[in-house]
Amino acid sequence: MNKALCMLMLILCLVGLATPALSQTPVKGGSLTVCQPAEPPGLDPTANTAAAIDRVVFANIYEGLVKVDSRGIFLPGLANGWTLSTDGRVYTFNLRKGVTFHNGEAFDASVAKWNLQRAADPKNGNPHPEYFGGIEKIDTPDKHTLVIHLKDVDALFIAHMAEGDAVMLPKGAYAQAKFKPIGTGPFQFVKWERGDRVEMVRFDGYWNPFLPYLDQVTFRFISDPAAQIAALKAGDIDVIGYIAAPESAMLLEKDRRFKVYAGTTTGEVIMSTNNKAKPFDNLLVRRAMAYAIDRQSVVDLVMFGYGTPIGSHWSPSTPYYKDLTARFPYDPDKARALLKEAGYPDGFSATIKLPAIYSYSKRAGEVIADMLAKVGIKLTIEIVEWGQWIDRIFKKKEYQLTMIGHVEAWDIGIYARPDYYFQYDSKAFQDAYAKALAAPDEAGKAEWFGRCQEIIADDAVNGFLFSVPSLPVMKADVMGWWENYPTIALDCTAVWWKK
DSSP: OOHHHHHHHHHHHHHHHHSOOSSSOOOOOOEEEEEESOOOSOSOTTTOOOHHHHHHHBTTTBOOSEEEOTTSOEEESSEEEEEEOTTSOEEEEEEOSSOBOTTSOBOOHHHHHHHHHHHHOGGGOOSOGGGTTTEEEEEEEETTEEEEEESSOOTTHHHHHTSGGGOOOOTTTGGGTTTSOOOSSSEEEEEEETTTEEEEEEOTTOSOTTOOOOSEEEEEEOOOHHHHHHHHHHTSOSEESSOSSTHHHHHHTTOTTEEEOOBOBSOEEEEEEOTTSTTTTSHHHHHHHHHHOOHHHHHHHHHTTOSEEOSSSOOTTSTTOOOOTTSSOOOHHHHHHHHHHTTOTTOEEEEEEEETTOHHHHHHHHHHHHHHHTTTEEEEEEEEOHHHIIIIIIITOOOSEEEEEEOOTTGGGGGGOTTSTTOOOOHHHHHHHHHHHTOSSHHHHHHHHHHHHHHHHHTTOSEEEEEOOBOOEEETTEESOOSSBSSSOOOOTTOEEOO
């Protein structure tokens, strides 16, 4: 695609972003209360991998150079558009003029450069410094032009620029971002009442004069599924960002006061496995577990039929998906044979640590514990609080098995990091992933991202279970809510009330 055509497409996308929908005219005003089960551990998406952070602040308070819309299409964000050099290594971003942070600081090319350099330095705590590690240098020929030179072609560079890890923070106030976020987004932070809510209001200085429609948005944190439903029916909340108890979706669909969406996400629920902890450092043991798990039954029992079985760490809603569920069909006899071959003819005992905050994790852990028991693997279930899960499991890797959803788009690259909490170290995967990133065309990307999926499936790195469904429920008059979640954000920018 030549530069002129690329810019034309971006301009057309921007027009679509800035113009209200023609089918219905959005109404400005009003407040919205959104419920999500997990309270974020902080409010800075550049400092922590927790999806609960992005769901509250990404696209609402913070923005990056690139934006993702509800269709998963990359659009201009703080950049008006961008061009790519013929060798695929130089991106030139044209930044919007007159953009300010909520505290009045100006956003320009020097601020963008500082943010990206900060993100690339592992010492600064960005959970994904590898997203920015391919940057060779950044030039700022003027205040509104940012030229990023990559060391090599990176097929996912724009995708990563559209994630929470790449949002822009003000130089003068970034240190307080964890508890007092200041961004350029459509809403500005008001207060965080720990254990209860985060409040934000319309930012009157937002660069897009059409948005937002709402005056105020409040995020309430209610972990108990029954309490969420009760709050919705009582009118205390207007939206449940995603239903933690999918059985409730079937009941709410029949109530005309509400509407339920059953869309797609980029998330994968997996039984995370510590590949350096015995006996899970044994490939035969991991493959035995893969044969012992009936994925469709997990979906039926845990998610009441919502969700799609997967065979690798890739969502069916993401390009280049390969269906690898047939690699390890449910076969308890094969599982027992592999355990015997691995030196465990009578099975073994292990512990699975489940985060208390997510009901699907606890239910899936119980279902899988029952399945594994049938082949001789006896699991002790330990429920851990979310803060302990982050510290003991994710950071310190003090676990054998756990259960969690990985919801970041294009995140298969975590398997190229031996220090990641799976502790998986495969040169074959690392080489395949490098070739995927350097692929010059769509055919090459499909080939090598497909190969990446095959390698981790064959190595049974984790128990790949199902793709997470999008199950938001809301009052019937809430308009503009996303049905599908192609990124981690409960984006309220274009949400409005039907009067």
